[in-house]
Amino acid sequence: MVGNSTFSVIGADVVITGNISAKVDLHVDGRVDGDISCASLVQGEASSIHGAIVAESARLAGTVNGSVDARDLVITASAQVTGDVSYETITIEQGGHVDGQFRHKSKIIAPQIASSDDKPALMLSGS
Incomplete structure (x- = not known):
C-alpha cells in the first residue's frame, strides 16, 4: 500500500503463504495459501485462494x-468455490460453481420467550 491508497493488489505472479x-x-490476481480478512475482496479469474475468506x-x-x-x-x-458460504445478499452468475452449504446471515435475532418454569438469574428487590 502506498500513501493514502484505499486498496492493495496481489499480482498474478505473486504467491503468498x-x-x-x-x-x-x-484485489487478488495471484495465489494465496492462507486466510483472508479484508473490507472488500475482488478475486481475478486466474487466481486461487486456499483458506477462509471474511x-x-x-x-x-x-x-x-x-x-x-x-x-x-x-x-x-x-x-469455483469449494467450501461453506455465509452471506446476507448473494448473486451467483450462470456458470458459477459452489460445492458447499449456504447459510443466510439473519439480521434479526428471535427473542426468547420465558416460560413459567424459568427462574431469573438475578432478582433485585427494594427494602
Whole structure:
C-alpha cells in the first residue's frame, strides 16, 4: 500500500503463504495459501485462494478452497468455490460453481420467550 491508497493488489505472479488481514479493499490476481480478512475482496479469474475468506463484500471469479463469509457476495460465472458460504445478499452468475452449504446471515435475532418454569438469574428487590 502506498500513501493514502484505499486498496492493495496481489499480482498474478505473486504467491503468498500465510494469512492476510487488511483494513482496505484487496484485489487478488495471484495465489494465496492462507486466510483472508479484508473490507472488500475482488478475486481475478486466474487466481486461487486456499483458506477462509471474511469480508464485508466479495466478488469471486477464480478458485476458492475454503469457507466464505461476506455480507454482500457475488460469485461470477468463472468462479469455483469449494467450501461453506455465509452471506446476507448473494448473486451467483450462470456458470458459477459452489460445492458447499449456504447459510443466510439473519439480521434479526428471535427473542426468547420465558416460560413459567424459568427462574431469573438475578432478582433485585427494594427494602
